[in-house]
Amino acid sequence: MSNNRMNAAQIYRTMVRMRLVDEAFVEAWKDGLVPGEYHSAHGEEGINAGVLAHLNDADTLALDHRNTGPFVGRGIDLEALMLEVLGSDEGIARGMAGHMHIFDPDCNAGADGIVGAGGPLAVGQAIAHTRANPGSVAVTFHGEAAMNQGMMMEAYNMAVAWNLPVVFVCKDNKWGITTYSSDQTAGTPVQRAKGFGLHVETAAGHKVADVHRAAGKLIDRARAGKGPGFLYVTCHRPNGHLEGDPLVGLLRQPKQQLSVWVPELMGGFTNSASGTTGEKVRAMVGVGKRAGRFTRDMALNTRKDPVRRGRSLVGAEAAATIEAQERAEVLAAITAVRARVGNRLGFGVTTGGTR
Ligand SMILES: Cc1ncc(C[n+]2csc(CCOP(=O)(O)OP(=O)(O)O)c2C)c(N)n1
Ligand SMILES: [Mg+2]
Incomplete structure (x- = not known):
């Protein structure tokens, strides 16, 4: 059983750290330090922290192109992550993964930039859990537009048909790049998930306690062998699809x-x-x-900002302490990383990215 009593301070700390690292990448992208694209998950912290709070070390994660938050939440080495996103050969994948294809065995988590790829990967992880780690779960995060990928249907189907310990977390920001998702999607994500026989819970992504409650139900069920789940969470992501949108x-x-x-x-x-x-x-x-x-x-909407709202969970004073501590730690990592990549060929240019 996961601990369904929420540790508010820990969750707030996790959200703050996710936000700070994400902001650091946004700044680095603007400074021309990130080769290629960067997909910020500003606004998804409540989803990421609320779900991750229920996971054990042996549980696995299949992530998408907005993976900074989940990796940070799983405790990835910040400098190794930053060096990777900046394309350094000192990064966690020697600079070959970029920010979309990171894999960290210590976090039991991997990301894939192919939209929808996390579905079958999580199903594979869940099959492995039933044999090698009974009681562990696989979790995958995907966008609402990813639900139109054929491989996602195969993943939902097999998860239910084989009663696998997997939870699909659908983060709905209403958009797939510049396409309004409901314009190209038959039915709704929840109807579709129910059609496969997935157990469904819903939550508002800007309210981390809501996400935590809903995720706990699904993860507990899956862990107990009662079958896969689908968590549908709305979110407000004001930064658009990618930096420089x-x-x-x-x-x-x-x-x-x-x-x-x-x-x-x-x-x-x-x-x-x-x-x-x-x-x-x-x-x-x-x-x-x-x-x-x-x-x-x-439109910028602070009421829909999970990190800002999260302050009320811990109170202003504790929130300020947590923010200061996290800022100091993240800043130390940023400073170290900038010093290491600053004078290399290809880094330090101020072109505003390479998009
Ligand atoms: C198979 C595949 N098709 C298209 C793309 C280009 N692409 C990257 S993100 C994206 C939109 C995904 O939308 P959604 O799943 O809602 O996630 P969001 O970006 O909104 O978080 C698309 C089409 C891709 N990476 N992979
Ligand atoms: Mg979307």
């Missing part, structure tokens, strides 16, 4: 960006040879509608 840039700095975007969009519509005027107008209305949804969903 042009739509978020447009939203946060409309004055600078509109002068670039409006002529480009208008030119695209008016110069397009195909389509009648009516079709062009309808396409423009469609873009406007999507922009409206995006604006609503990516």
Whole structure:
């Protein structure tokens, strides 16, 4: 049985550390230190910390492209993680994994940038648990858009058919890059999971206690051999899909960006040879509608920030102490890592990333 009484201070500490490391990567990306993309999980800390609090060392994790939080929550060596994300050969995978394909045997956790790949990986882990580690569970985190990947259906199917100890955690931010997920998804994630016979719990991702409660039920069931679960959690992720997301840039700095975007969009519509005027107008209305949804969903909303809300769980004074302690530890790791990569070829440029 996992401890379903929540250790609020520990959970708040975990969320703060997740946020700080994530922010460090965002800054490093802006400084041109991260080769390729960086997918921030700002806003998913409540989900990650609430679920992880129930896991033992022998439990396993199959993660997606927003894996910084779960690795941090599992206690990954911060410097080894940072060096990896910065592409250093001193990183945890010698700089070959980047931030999307990290594997850390000490954390029993691996990540995969192929959307939906965590499903079958977790099912494989769960099969291994039934043979080698009875009583252990496999957990996978995936986005709502990943549910349209065929391999996820196979994973749900096999998990139920073979009664495997696996919990699928669906983090729904409503978007898959720039596509509104409900526009391309039949039914709802919960209906779909129920259709496979998965035991479903739901939670609000900005309320870590809610996530903790719901995750505990599913993880306990799976651990006891009562079958797989599906945790559906909503979340508010205001940073968009990846760092440098042009739509978020447009939203946060409309004055600078509109002068670039409006002529480009208008030119695209008016110069397009195909389509009648009516079709062009309808396409423009469609873009406007999507922009409206995006604006609503990516607006900064501190009430939906799990870390900020988490302060009330421990009280202002304890929260400030925890924040100061975590800031000092994370800063020490950042300082050490920056010193190690600062003077290398390819690092230290300020191009704003390589996207
Ligand atoms: C198989 C595959 N198809 C497409 C992509 C490109 N891609 C990366 S993230 C992403 C959207 C995923 O959306 P969701 O599952 O909701 O996760 P979120 O990014 O919102 O956290 C896509 C399409 C990919 N990495 N892998
Ligand atoms: Mg999504």
